[in-house]
Amino acid sequence: xxxxxxxxxxxxxxxxxxxxxxxxxxxxxxxxxxxxxxxxxxxxxxxxxxxxxxxxxxxxxxxxxxxxxxxxxxxxxxxxxxxxxxxxxxxxxxxxxxxxxxxxxxxxxxxxxxxxxxxxxxxxxxxxxxxxxxxxxxxxxxxxxxxxxxxxxxxxxxxxxxxxxxxxxxxxxxxxxxxxxxxxxxxxxxxxxxxxxxxxxxxxxxxxxxxxxxxxxxxxxxxxxxxxxxxxxxxxxxxxxxxxxxxxxxxxxxxxxxxxxx
Numbered sequence: 001x002x003x004x005x006x007x008x009x010x011x012x013x014x015x016x017x018x019x020x021x022x023x024x025x026x027x028x029x030x031x032x033x034x035x036x037x038x039x040x041x042x043x044x045x046x047x048x049x050x051x052x053x054x055x056x057x058x059x060x061x062x063x064x065x066x067x068x069x070x071x072x073x074x075x076x077x078x079x080x081x082x083x084x085x086x087x088x089x090x091x092x093x094x095x096x097x098x099x100x101x102x103x104x105x106x107x108x109x110x111x112x113x114x115x116x117x118x119x120x121x122x123x124x125x126x127x128x129x130x131x132x133x134x135x136x137x138x139x140x141x142x143x144x145x146x147x148x149x150x151x152x153x154x155x156x157x158x159x160x161x162x163x164x165x166x167x168x169x170x171x172x173x174x175x176x177x178x179x180x181x182x183x184x185x186x187x188x189x190x191x192x193x194x195x196x197x198x199x200x201x202x203x204x205x206x207x208x209x210x211x212x213x214x215x216x217x218x219x220x221x222x223x224x225x226x227x228x229x230x231x232x233x234x235x236x237x238x239x240x241x242x243x244x245x246x247x248x249x250x251x252x253x254x255x256x257x258x259x260x261x262x
Contacts, residue, residue, distance in 0.1 A: 003031040003082055003102050004180070007075030009068055010089040011040040014049050016227065021054050023093035031099045034058065036078050038071040067197035067243070068176070076191055084186065088177040090227040091118075100222040101180040104168075112185035112214025113206060115174025117165065117223035126226055127159035128178070129171040129218035132203065132259035134158065138248060171218045172261065173206035177226050185214045193254075196247035198240055203259065204251055210261035 006024060010017050017037070024035060036058045039046050050059050060074055072086060083102060097116055105111050118128035133141075137158035143149035156162065160171070179202065189208045192201045206216045251259070 001080055001082055002034050004033045004085050004098055005075070005079030005081035005083070006033055006035045006085045006087060006098070007038070007072055007079060008035070008087050008089055009038045009040060009071035009075065010042060010046060011065055012042045012044045012046070013089040013229065014042065014044045014046045016092075016229070017046060017089045018049055018053065019092055020087065020089060021050075021057065024098070027093045027096050028098045029096045031102050033098055034080065036060070036075045038062065038074050040065040040067070040071050067194070068199070069192035069194045069196055069201045072176075072201075073191040073194065076186060079183075082183055084181045084183065086176055086179045086181065087224075088226065090229040091177060092225040092227075094225060095222060097222045097224055101219065104217075104219050104221075105180055105182060108215075108217065110215045111217050112182055112189070112209040112212070113174060113216045114180040114219050115178050115217070117218075117220040118175070118177060118226040119223050121225055121227065125165050125223075126228070127161070127165075128226070129165070129174045130160060131158055132172045132207070133200070135252070165218070166220055168217065168219050168221070170215045173203050173216060174218055176202035176205075177228075178224060179205075182214070185209060185212070188212050189214070193250075195250050195254075197243040199244050199247055200251050201247070204254070207255070207259060207261070 037050060038060045040062050041064050050057050058078060076084060083105060101114055101116060105114050115128060118126040120126055134154060136154040140149040140152045140155035149155060189212045193204050209216055
């Protein structure tokens with residue numbers, strides 16, 4: 001059994017994915033790992049790139065875009081690691097983040113999920129650990145291009161804007177762009193909710209972790225670059241945006257509006 005299985009779901013991000021795969025291979029030290037890429041029917045040459053440049057990567061080809069949750073669940077079933085690390089294809093390792101996350105989780109046996117610090121390309125910290133959302137917070141996030149929304153108390157509370165993100169602590173949830181998951185916790189909690197095509201499956205997953213007795217940690221002592229190629233941001237009126245909204249409605253319906261740890 002390897003230490004960590006890196007699972008990456010991708011859709012038409014060939015060049016970013018290439019850079020990510022290179023960074024995993026160049027930066028990772030002292031842990032045994034495998035890489036699993038689940039390709040959601042990309043049409044940009046992703047398959048050919050992986051086959052020619054990264055022949056040791058375990059590649060799964062989906063015939064259609066099955067969404068984030070289904071693709072990652074496919075990776076879960078293939079993974080052999082003690083831990084599974086979910087990474088978005090638009091991330092980039094700067095250091096031995098795999099090793100640091102594994103060592104942290106090994107010394108925190110109550111950790112079901114661990115997320116590291118995510119930074120923008122300019123080095124500024126992203127709000128990657130958050131409080132459970134309220135409908136108003138999600139509305140303000142959708143309107144974040146406007147100053148009144150960015151500075152609203154609802155969005156600041158959701159993104160933990162009252163905290164400097166500089167210390168290790170348990171949080172409501174860490175976003176799915178980087179989640180180290182303990183195998184035993186996954187086996188107990190179950191896979192991602194496939195009723196959610198694209199976001200917020202990460203919120204649901206962390207809620208279920210807490211309700212099963214595990215904790216979710218934010219660990220800022222290592223960081224990765226996240227380019228945040230969010231489809232709902234790039235195409236606010238697209239089918240993906242509609243499916244994202246549908247996932248949010250499902251989340252609140254599932255918990256009857258009570259997004260809590262217990």
